[in-house]
Amino acid sequence: MMTRQARRVIAEFTRARLLPEGWVLEYRQLEWPHPAEPVTHWQVVGKLPASATELEVLQARKALADQRELFQVCTRCHELNPTGWMQNLQICQGCAAEDGAEY
């Protein structure tokens, strides 16, 4: 069962597009060329046949939450975060900021 917060993150950081050759699943990659100014770009992370149903596409997007190179769960606030928002493998940038970390 996915939390409302996790569903919001999946909606914001993944998308599915129907191309002539089938569905592509994309992930919004976050990069930080300058502190506090993230740049994002969409990266293809999966494919489904064009015949896939809307439900199958949605389930495939939700399954991306389990891919640790794409999303991490913060050990402190227990929220799902795209990997680019994690301060490190344990805590998200929001929790790190509460600690007064500089980045």
Ligand SMILES: [Zn+2]
């Ligand atoms: Zn956190």
